Structure formats: C-alpha cells, structure tokens
Amino acid sequence: MKRARTFFKAGTVSVPWILFAALALTMVQGALAQDLEETLSQVGEEYAVAYSSPFLHAFGPSLNSGMYHTAAIPHTTLTIGFAVKGMAAKLSDEDQTFTRVMQVDDLGVFDPDFDGVEGTVVMTGPTVFGSDEVEGSIIGYVNGLPVFEQEGLEGLWETDFVPMVTPELSVGGVWGLRAVFRYLPEVEIEDVGKFKYFGWGLQWNTGEVLKNLPVDLMVGYGSQKLEVGTVLETNASMFYVAASRQFSILTLYGGIGFESSDMTVTYTYESDDLDQDISFEVDGAQDSRLTIGGTLDLGLKLNAEIAKGSAITTMSAGLILGF
Amino acid sequence: MKIKECKRSLAALAVLALLAAFWGCESDPVAPHDPIPALTEEGAANQAAMIALAVNEVAPLAVDYSLWPAAKTDPPYQYYFDGSDNIDGTVALDYRNGSPTGTHAAVPALAGFVTIFNVYPEGVTITTPLGGQLNITATIIAALTHGLNESAEILTGSGGTLEAGAYSAVFTIEDLVVTRDGWPTGGPIVFTGGRHEVEVMFNGTAVVTLSLDGVDRWTFNLDTLTLTEI
Numbered sequence: 383m384k385r386a387r388t389f390f391k392a393g394t395v396s397v398p399w400i401l402f403a404a405l406a407l408t409m410v411q412g413a414l415a416q417d418l419e420e421t422l423s424q425v426g427e428e429y430a431v432a433y434s435s436p437f438l439h440a441f442g443p444s445l446n447s448g449m450y451h452t453a454a455i456p457h458t459t460l461t462i463g464f465a466v467k468g469m470a471a472k473l474s475d476e477d478q479t480f481t482r483v484m485q486v487d488d489l490g491v492f493d494p495d496f497d498g499v500e501g502t503v504v505m506t507g508p509t510v511f512g513s514d515e516v517e518g519s520i521i522g523y524v525n526g527l528p529v530f531e532q533e534g535l536e537g538l539w540e541t542d543f544v545p546m547v548t549p550e551l552s553v554g555g556v557w558g559l560r561a562v563f564r565y566l567p568e569v570e571i572e573d574v575g576k577f578k579y580f581g582w583g584l585q586w587n588t589g590e591v592l593k594n595l596p597v598d599l600m601v602g603y604g605s606q607k608l609e610v611g612t613v614l615e616t617n618a619s620m621f622y623v624a625a626s627r628q629f630s631i632l633t634l635y636g637g638i639g640f641e642s643s644d645m646t647v648t649y650t651y652e653s654d655d656l657d658q659d660i661s662f663e664v665d666g667a668q669d670s671r672l673t674i675g676g677t678l679d680l681g682l683k684l685n686a687e688i689a690k691g692s693a694i695t696t697m698s699a700g701l702i703l704g705f
Numbered sequence: 706m707k708i709k710e711c712k713r714s715l716a717a718l719a720v721l722a723l724l725a726a727f728w729g730c731e732s733d734p735v736a737p738h739d740p741i742p743a744l745t746e747e748g749a750a751n752q753a754a755m756i757a758l759a760v761n762e763v764a765p766l767a768v769d770y771s772l773w774p775a776a777k778t779d780p781p782y783q784y785y786f787d788g789s790d791n792i793d794g795t796v797a798l799d800y801r802n803g804s805p806t807g808t809h810a811a812v813p814a815l816a817g818f819v820t821i822f823n824v825y826p827e828g829v830t831i832t833t834p835l836g837g838q839l840n841i842t843a844t845i846i847a848a849l850t851h852g853l854n855e856s857a858e859i860l861t862g863s864g865g866t867l868e869a870g871a872y873s874a875v876f877t878i879e880d881l882v883v884t885r886d887g888w889p890t891g892g893p894i895v896f897t898g899g900r901h902e903v904e905v906m907f908n909g910t911a912v913v914t915l916s917l918d919g920v921d922r923w924t925f926n927l928d929t930l931t932l933t934e935i
Binding site for chain 2: 432435436438439440471472473474475476477478479480481482483485495496502504506509519521522523524525526527528529530531667691693694695
C-alpha cells in the first residue's frame with residue numbers, strides 16, 4: 383500500500399510529462415507524414431514505393447518492439463504500470479539509396495513524347511532516409527540511349543534509424559494475465575488529417591501450468607494501428623514467447639516473436655496533365671525476431687533491448703513507472 | 706553460494722555477449738537495388754554512333770585555323786559549341802611545334818600537332834536523335850598536315866569516355882583523318898561498353914560503318930543521324 387502511494391505521488395508529476403513527450407512525438411511523426419505526402423505528390427507510384435521503402439518496411443518492426451520488459455506477471459497481485467517506450471529500427475547503409483529498373487511497353491506513361499515507344503526506365507536516387515542534398519532522377523532509355531530525364535526527389539531525413547516513441551499502460555496480475563495498451567490522443571494535423579494511434583496486447587505467464595522452471599515464462603500477442611489522416615495507415619502485430627530471470631535489481635529477458643506488418647500510403651500525384659489519386663500497400667519486411675534485453679529496477683524501471691529480426695535489427699528502451 | 710553467484714555472473718555475461726553480438730548485426734537492405742540491364746548490341750551501336758557524331762563535330766576544329774586570331778599569347782584556344790548540330794560544351798585546342806608535347810605554336814596554322822581536350826569535367830553534351838542527352842569526354846591528339854592537303858591525323862593515345870545516364874563506356878581513336886570541310890576517313894573508333902566492342906570506320910562520306918566482333922552490322926548516317934542494320 384505504501385508503494386502504491388509513492389507511485390501515485392510520482393505519477394502526478396510524471397504522467398503529464400509522458401503525455402507531453404508522446405504528443406510532441408505525435409507532432410513530429412505527423413509532420414514527417416505531411417512532408418512525405420507533399421514530397422510524394424511530385425512522383426508516380428513506382429518511384430514513391432521505392433523511395434519510401436525503408437520507411438514502409440521498417441516502421442512496422444519498430445512498432446512491434448519493446449512489447450515486454452519481463453516475463454514475470456503476478457497471479458494474485460494487481461499491477462499497474464505507465465511507460466514511455468522508445469523504439470528504433472536500424473536500417474542497412476544501402477537503404478539510403480535505391481535503384482528501380484522497369485522494362486515498359488509504353489514510355490508515354492512517363493513522357494507523352496514517347497507514346498507507344500518501348501524502353502527501359504531507371505529510377506535512382508536517395509530514399510526518404512537518404513541525402514537531402516542529392517536529387518534523384520528518372521531516365522528513360524531506348525536502345526541504350528537516354529531519351530528523357532525527369533527530376534526525382536531528395537531525401538527527407540538523412541538517417542539510418544527509424545525511431546518511434548509511445549506511451550504504454552499495462553494492467554495485470556490476475557491469473558498471470560497482463561493487458562498492455564499503447565495510445566496517443568487524436569491530434570488534428572493541418573492539411574493531413576487526424577493522427578490516431580492505438581495498440582493493445584495480452585500476455586500470460588505460464589507459472590500456474592509450468593511450475594518449477596528456472597525462469598519466468600510467458601506468451602503474448604500485440605496488435606497496433608497508426609493512422610495519419612488519409613495519408614498513411616500502418617498495422618503491426620506480433621505473437622511472442624518470452625522468458626526472464628531476476629538477479630537482484632536486474633532482470634534479464636529474451637524472447638522469440640513472429641510478426642507481420644503492413645503500411646498503406648495514399649496521396650495525390652500532381653502531374654502536369656492531371657492530378658492522379660494513388661494508393662499502395664506494402665507488407666513489412668520482417669516475419670520473426672529474437673529479442674534479448676535487461677530491466678534495471680531502481681524504483682523507476684529502466685529497460686533496454688535489442689532484437690535481431692529476419693530482416694531488420696531493432697532497438698528499444700523504456701522508462702517504466704509502476705507497482 | 707559461490708557457485709550460485711558464479712552461475713549468475715556467467716548468465717549475465719552471456720546475455721551481455723549476446724547483446725554485443727546483436728549490436729553488430731546489420732539489417733538487410735529493404736530498398737530496391739535493381740541491376741541496370743546489360744547494354745544490348747544495338748544499344749552499344751547507338752552509343753558508338755554518338756561518339757562518331759561527336760568526333761565528326763570536334764576533330765575538324767583542329768584544321769579550321771580561321772577560328773583563331775593570327776597570334777595568341779596565352780594558349781590554349783577555346784571553342785564553344787552552342788547546342789546546334791546536337792553538341793553543346795567547350796573544348797580547348799593546344800597547338801604545339803615538333804611533337805604533341807613540344808613548345809607552344811605561336812600561330813596555329815604553322816603548328817605540327819594539336820591536342821583537343823574538354824574544358825569542363827563533364828565534357829561535351831550530345832543530344833541524341835530522340836532528344837535525350839549524354840556526355841562525352843575526350844582527348845584527341847592529332848598530327849597536322851599543311852598545304853594543299855590541309856588535314857589532321859588522329860594519333861594513337863586519343864580517346865575518352867561516354868556517360869549515358871546509368872551506362873558508361875570508353876573509346877579509343879586512331880588513324881582517323883579529318884579535314885575542315887569534308888567527312889572524315891579511316892579509323893577506327895573502338896567503343897567498349899558492357900560486354901560489347903564496336904568499331905566505327907569512316908570512308909569520306911556521311912555514312913560510317915559499325916562492326917561488332919569483326920562483322921559489319923550497322924551503318925550510321927552522320928547527316929540524318931539514323932542507324933541502319935546491314
């Protein structure tokens with residue numbers, strides 16, 4: 383009971399701070415989506431998919447990170463926790479540039495002067511996370527000779543990390559169950575629409591069934607959805623098995639997860655002739671991950687983990703207040 | 706108790722080692738990196754033809770002495786192509802006495818040799834028949850003949866590069882003779898791009914012959930800019 387009072391005293395100071403941080407991040411993520419929409423409006427679908435591919439493929443795995451920081455869940459004691467979780471997908475160096483080659487029957491799709499002419503189109507340049515000082519290009523070729531060249535896009539944000547921060551609430555301690563919620567309040571972003579984010583998860587500790595194990599063991603599932611107006615919608619989900627063991631103030635944990643994610647991008651391509659509504663969906667590149675991490679309990683819990691995925695390496699750290 | 710502590714330490718160390726190992730793990734690239742399609746035989750012929758076009762425009766400058774002042778104290782001379790005749794850019798001409806590296810010739814019309822080279826790194830820009838553009842850099846070394854048969858013979862060691870968007874190629878020129886007003890004769894220009902080597906031969910007319918692997922395969926008309934398969 384005493385611990386609970388201490389927590390709520392701390393919580394009155396910390397929870398607004400958590401929300402403030404989350405809201406600030408909402409604005410940043412919304413602004414990125416807004417920039418992305420404005421940028422993509424200059425190019426067609428093929429270029430847009432290739433240009434934004436690191437964002438499309440890495441954001442889902444990033445969302446699926448930091449889903450747990452221990453496998454220990456009480457069976458008869460109510461626990462509540464507030465957390466701020468920061469996640470980042472570490473991109474390959476090669477993801478700062480792209481080259482997309484297409485053999486096309488009709489170059490007129492790209493340049494009306496070449497209506498009905500067969501040829502090759504090479505799109506190349508920085509990706510959304512590439513250099514903002516280099517401009518991409520779209521070059522059409524007929525029999526080895528360039529016949530037209532159009533300007534592509536510069537990078538939006540030169541980085542090899544795709545970061546995200548989210549507040550998290552967890553409630554559990556009954557029958558070894560714990561529910562996890564991730565949520566950001568809806569925010570209206572000018573010219574883009576409402577930013578919405580909600581995620582939930584359910585975890586179950588196997589202690590009642592598998593007794594006398596040297597480690598705590600749990601299984602869990604999480605699902606999340608992030609929308610930025612009509613521009614962007616991401617879904618991510620993961621089923622996982624995790625184990626942990628406490629050593630004094632340090633809990634070491636690890637787990638394996640099976641995941642999926644997708645992202646839908648919708649925008650208007652403002653070409654010279656007429657505006658064209660474009661929408662495409664891309665599945666996340668990752669289907670599994672192996673996670674290891676540690677949680678330090680100093681009253682306030684701090685955790686850090688790294689996950690080697692089937693495609694993407696992600697990192698996560700969290701600040702957890704709870705009892 | 707000590708064994709227990711030791712086990713705990715080992716477990717912690719193992720996790721730290723795993724963390725360190727994971728830290729070094731690179732993500733797989735997810736952005737597309739499609740290979741550029743290999744240059745086709747016809748593509749190589751087209752690019753070689755564009756080099757022939759450029760050489761036909763640039764090399765005759767060597768013997769057009771009317772372009773230059775009678776005497777110039779700070780050689781080399783520069784000539785700017787303004788985009789007409791499908792070529793845009795600036796080249797420099799360095800006239801020498803005795804050898805390509807001899808003393809500067811005070812008067813081009815009396816020089817023994819000339820070296821023509823691009824002033825800017827991108828070289829000259831060629832506008833292709835369908836409207837695209839490519840860049841050619843080159844160094845052309847020529848021996849000059851004066852008198853009734855005013856001409857320049859391009860010497861071994863001449864050549865350059867072609868950049869056509871994602872494609873690049875190299876070429877050499879030798880035994881090619883140019884005059885001020887007529888079409889060039891001789892050659893070859895040897896073009897190497899991708900897996901192909903194309904030789905271009907001039908015959909004093911507007912039509913040059915392009916061969917692949919020793920077999921004449923195409924002609925290119927320098928006047929109409931058309932490539933025709935033989």
